[in-house]
Amino acid sequence: MVEKLDLRGLLCPEPVIRTKKLFDKNTSDAVEALVDDDVCVANLQRLAKSLKASCKVTAEDGFYQVRIERALPDQSINSSNSNPSLEHSHNALSLSQLASQPANNNDVGSVIFLTKETLGEGDAEFGKSLLNIFLQTMLQSGHMPRAILMVNSGVKLMKKDSPFKKVLEDFKNAGTDVLACGLCVDYYKLKEDVQTEQITNMFAICEYLGAASKVISP
Amino acid sequence: MSSAESKKLTANIKAYGCAAKISSAELAQIVASLPSFESDNLLTGTKNFEDAAVYKMSDDLAIVSTIDFFPPLLDDPFMYGKIAAVNALSDVYAMGGKPLLALNVFCFPTCDYPLELAQQIIAGGAQAVREAGCLLVGGHSIQSTEPIYGLAVTGTVHPDKILMNAAARADDAILLCKPIGSGVSFLARKGGELSDTAWSALLESLCRLNGPCLEIAAKFDLHAATDITGFGLIGHLHEMAQASGLTARIASRQVPLLDEVEHCAEQGLVPAAAYANRNTYSKVCRFAESVPLALSDLMFDPQTSGGLLFSLAQSDAELALVDLQKSGWKASIIGKFIDGDAGVVEVF
Numbered sequence: 001m002v003e004k005l006d007l008r009g010l011l012c013p014e015p016v017i018r019t020k021k022l023f024d025k026n027t028s029d030a031v032e033a034l035v036d037d038d039v040c041v042a043n044l045q046r047l048a049k050s051l052k053a054s055c056k057v058t059a060e061d062g063f064y065q066v067r068i069e070r071a072l073p074d075q076s077i078n079s080s081n082s083n084p085s086l087e088h089s090h091n092a093l094s095l096s097q098l099a100s101q102p103a104n105n106n107d108v109g110s111v112i113f114l115t116k117e118t119l120g121e122g123d124a125e126f127g128k129s130l131l132n133i134f135l136q137t138m139l140q141s142g143h144m145p146r147a148i149l150m151v152n153s154g155v156k157l158m159k160k161d162s163p164f165k166k167v168l169e170d171f172k173n174a175g176t177d178v179l180a181c182g183l184c185v186d187y188y189k190l191k192e193d194v195q196t197e198q199i200t201n202m203f204a205i206c207e208y209l210g211a212a213s214k215v216i217s218p
Numbered sequence: 219m220s221s222a223e224s225k226k227l228t229a230n231i232k233a234y235g236c237a238a239k240i241s242s243a244e245l246a247q248i249v250a251s252l253p254s255f256e257s258d259n260l261l262t263g264t265k266n267f268e269d270a271a272v273y274k275m276s277d278d279l280a281i282v283s284t285i286d287f288f289p290p291l292l293d294d295p296f297m298y299g300k301i302a303a304v305n306a307l308s309d310v311y312a313m314g315g316k317p318l319l320a321l322n323v324f325c326f327p328t329c330d331y332p333l334e335l336a337q338q339i340i341a342g343g344a345q346a347v348r349e350a351g352c353l354l355v356g357g358h359s360i361q362s363t364e365p366i367y368g369l370a371v372t373g374t375v376h377p378d379k380i381l382m383n384a385a386a387r388a389d390d391a392i393l394l395c396k397p398i399g400s401g402v403s404f405l406a407r408k409g410g411e412l413s414d415t416a417w418s419a420l421l422e423s424l425c426r427l428n429g430p431c432l433e434i435a436a437k438f439d440l441h442a443a444t445d446i447t448g449f450g451l452i453g454h455l456h457e458m459a460q461a462s463g464l465t466a467r468i469a470s471r472q473v474p475l476l477d478e479v480e481h482c483a484e485q486g487l488v489p490a491a492a493y494a495n496r497n498t499y500s501k502v503c504r505f506a507e508s509v510p511l512a513l514s515d516l517m518f519d520p521q522t523s524g525g526l527l528f529s530l531a532q533s534d535a536e537l538a539l540v541d542l543q544k545s546g547w548k549a550s551i552i553g554k555f556i557d558g559d560a561g562v563v564e565v566f
Contacts (some may be wrong), residue, residue: 012405012489012490013406013408013409013410013411013486013487015404016409016485016486016487017409017410017411020485037490038486038493039490039493041489042486042488042493043486043487044486046483046484046485046486046488046511047485047486049484049511050485050486095355145478162402162435180534182536182537183536183537183540186425186537195269199533200533201532201533201535201536202536203391203532203536203551204532
């Protein structure tokens with residue numbers, strides 16, 4: 001059944017609350033509300049959308065008639081609006097236009113993501129040696145990664161006296177971006193040990209990982 | 219009980235808090251014919267929409283001057299006074315300054331309300347001023363048809379540490395330090411649609427002085443700052459982007475929201491001033507189609523006692539974020555500034 005509501009003269013949010021209560025009771029399929037200001041119209045349109053109901057607005061002499069009708073299951077929302085200034089005025093802008101450009105637009109290649117200072121779990125010292133061997137082997141294999149990203153205890157590889165210093169330097173000279181997470185460098189108090197241009201942030205790390213063709217995280 | 223005792227503070231109020239602000243389009247018309255006041259010592263003009271005026275006294279001292287007031291946004295007089303004062307003090311922090319002296323600005327209809335209410339309003343304000351380490355040194359009060367309360371605040375700042383709207387740089391991260399949605403919250407509460415839990419979280423957020431937030435953030439190299447108030451997140455972002463000649467790019471899902479506001483906005487509990495902000499700023503913003511209507515409504519929602527918004531290098535922003543969150547700030551990196559059309563706000 002269609003309920004009629006005269007909400008003229010009521011201040012926001014009263015009109016939208018009264019209309020909502022009618023639908024909450026679940027006795028009405030449609031409500032015809034009379035309101036006298038355009039903010040109420042826009043808010044009733046939002047209510048209709050949240051109820052997955054259709055909403056038709058007719059401008060009368062000095063007021064609006066808003067008809068909200070619960071849609072049948074496969075009926076799409078049909079919202080016509082006599083007051084375009086309040087219509088949802090999003091200019092279309094595609095996501096791809098907004099996505100940040102990765103450092104290298106084309107083939108970004110693989111990225112090595114080191115989240116700890118060892119390769120795998122087990123004896124810590126052995127794990128460190130193993131990681132060193134892994135990186136050396138990778139360097140020699142010719143599968144050059146676009147970047148090596150270090151986070152958490154992974155940034156300890158950058159320590160001044162670290163046995164990893166050389167292999168990381170070699171990667172860098174071969175054109176790989178060798179970067180440590182700034183938050184982690186800060187946390188492990190390694191600011192002195194790491195060159196500023198090799199410190200990156202989580203945003204950049206996410207950009208690399210998102211754009212990588214393959215992420216290797218040993 | 220006399221009618222004076224039974225009347226609620228917000229009985230006749232149409233727009234709450236900063237939603238009572240005159241729209242920026244109307245304001246532009248009002249001030250268009252004002253002569254321009256210039257001085258070498260005046261470090262802020264009016265064209266860059268700064269939060270407060272800054273006047274240089276010497277090479278190491280500038281004064282910050284600002285005023286802010288609004289009609290009641292809730293019925294608890296003490297809380298109203300406190301929020302109004304926290305909101306007024308915020309403009310000094312938004313310039314990078316420290317508040318020193320505050321004056322009460324007070325309009326009150328003594329025929330309609332008991333005097334005790336007036337006492338509580340200014341007591342709430344005084345508490346905020348004390349918490350800020352600032353001195354309440356006087357004020358001015360008059361009769362009026364609706365209560366209005368706020369502060370005129372004078373602060374100080376080192377001339378090299380002023381945080382202008384105009385100094386954001388390309389590739390800066392944008393750090394927002396309080397959740398948004400207070401306008402929607404107040405409307406929803408009035409309609410009985412906001413829970414007590416969400417209501418107390420809202421009041422807690424609005425009573426939070428921005429001073430400690432600035433103190434944490436100032437350990438980093440801040441480029442620009444503002445606070446989010448009546449023109450909504452989009453309006454204030456636009457001002458900073460315009461003044462800095464940049465485009466702001468915002469990830470809508472990263473914007474911190476007050477409890478329950480997204481649901482309330484979806485149901486049409488959107489204040490008139492949010493629609494006014496949308497009308498004013500729709501020309502300068504571009505929303506991706508994927509951004510839900512409720513989120514965009516919230517980004518236009520007028521804020522009262524909103525958070526500070528900083529522009530700083532991404533790495534600094536991440537470090538500052540960790541420190542802020544540790545101290546209980548619901549802060550988030552919501553996007554960045556990029557080279558592009560000045561003043562445009564892109565949201566995806």
